[in-house]
Amino acid sequence: MKNFTYYRPTSVDQALALLDTRWGTAELLAGGTDLHDLQKEYVAQPSRVVSLGGVNGLGGIAANDREVRIGAGVKLAEIAAHAAIRKHFPGLASAAGDVGGPQIRNMGTLGGNLCQRNRCWYFRDEHTNCLLKGGQRCFALEGENRYHAAFAQGHRCVIVNPSTLAPVLIALDATVEVQGPRGRNNVELAKFFRAPTGPTERETILAPNEMVTSVTIPVRGLANASYEVRQKQSYDWPLVQAAVSFTRQDGKVNAVKIVLGHVAPTPQVAEARGIAGRAVTEDTAAAAGRAAAEGAKPLSQTGYKIRLIEVAVKRALLIAAGQKRYWEA
Ligand SMILES: Cc1cc2nc3c(=O)[nH]c(=O)nc-3n(C[C@H](O)[C@H](O)[C@H](O)COP(=O)(O)OP(=O)(O)OC[C@H]3O[C@@H](n4cnc5c(N)ncnc54)[C@H](O)[C@@H]3O)c2cc1C
Known part of the structure; x- marks a missing residue:
């Protein structure tokens, strides 16, 4: 790991002031479960690491009848266990509860x-100097790509977005609250997500000197669920994930939303x-x-994901509708 200076600010403004206008020189540190891996692999080589551990205002889950606001610093285990989240957003609770393993959560x-x-x-x-690290090509396009995109059309880099919370949200x-030098923005x-194509872009629209401070979810009584097809039940990412939500009236569903995870460089909003x-x-x-x-x-190696998408969407819809999980019998 490259040597770095460690900072522990106590406010969002102090943290933002320590960031840079270019990616790579300063990195925010939350739980460190990803950043430290990247540093140990020399993929991230920041000279400044800015801990969010002491920053006020990033914790807590506030719930009322209209919305639930979750601070950016809230741990995944807390999201999975929170009563209001389990009640209103069981899909989010299950996605958070399925991430990695207990240590990661x-x-x-x-x-x-x-x-x-x-x-x-490759990244x-x-x-390997791939497109995202300033190289000339995406090696996965024609190389080993079995965990990559199934909706790969038009993409120069064929990663999949790794977040399983994103499709449900x-x-x-x-909405996500972003703070930066120009203030606060929802x-x-x-x-929020983008398909990066080079070293000056990341998987989100955040600028290098911006940060996420919270996420707010409206409470609208939507039925919702997330279903993941996984090779391993823990310490792994899903192969394919389907998150769904809909309204229900007289036994019929409407306003159906289907968002697929792990099939494209950004969460993929699918045709419902x-x-x-x-x-x-x-x-x-x-x-x-x-x-x-x-x-x-x-x-070349992700054709199998098409069948997994069909299965994941079907099961997510059945779970959200409260139907029996026959596949678990
Ligand atoms: C074995 C294993 C299995 C996993 N399985 C899954 C899975 O199934 N689903 C899934 O979704 N994830 C999975 N993960 C990933 C895990 O969820 C992430 O590593 C974790 O959520 C990152 O959170 P952190 O707080 O540790 O982030 P850190 O490692 O501290 O930071 C990660 C990145 O986010 C940036 N960052 C952190 N906080 C902010 C902020 N507030 N604003 C802007 N940027 C910020 C950091 O600068 C860094 O670039 C797995 C990880 C491991 C190691």
Whole structure:
């Protein structure tokens, strides 16, 4: 790991003042579950590490009838266990509770989860100079790409966004509060992520001298769920994730949102067809799953994700509708 100077500010303004206008020289440190790995791999080599551990105002979950606000410094384990989140947003509670393992969930924070870097093995290899590190090409495009994008069309870098909280938060219409030198700004989470194409861009729209301070989710009585298809049940990322939300009236569902995780460089808002205005049954949920996978353009090794998308969407819809989890029997 490259030597660095460690800072421990106590306010957001102090933390922001320690950041730089260029990526790479200063990094925010939350739980460190991603940043320290990147430093040990020499992928991140900041000379300043700015701890958020002592910064006031980043903790706490505040819930009322209209919204739930979660501070950027709240640990994933706390999100998974919180009563109001479990009641209103079971999809978020289950996504947070499925991340990594107990150590990761007890150190990892909401802000870090949303801003974590991608898991592409070429990007994470210190010796590979890929597009995101200033190189000329994305090695995954024609190389080993089985954990990469299935919606790869138009992308020069075919990573998948690694956050499993992001798709659920998008399905729930959450907004993220960003603070920077120009003050405070609320951004729809659906517009927060970007597909990076070079070393001057990251997986979010944040500028190098901005930070996430909180996420707010409106309470609208939406049914919601997240379903992940995983190779391993812990210490791994999903292969494919589907997050869904919808309104229910007289047994019919409407305003259906389907957001896919781990299939594209950003969380992928999918077409919700075959289900609106109907009841959630195995047939309608399966039809919605097929529609969600339409338009995918897999890489040489990600064709298998299409079937996983169909299954994940179908199961997420059935869970959100309170149907029996027959696949667990
Ligand atoms: C074995 C393993 C399995 C995992 N499985 C999953 C999984 O299934 N799903 C999933 O979603 N994640 C998974 N993760 C990733 C884990 O969720 C993240 O590492 C964690 O959430 C990052 O949070 P942190 O607080 O430790 O961030 P840090 O490591 O401290 O920071 C991560 C990045 O975010 C930036 N950052 C941190 N806070 C802020 C902020 N407030 N504003 C702006 N930038 C900020 C940092 O500068 C850094 O670049 C896994 C990790 C491991 C090691």
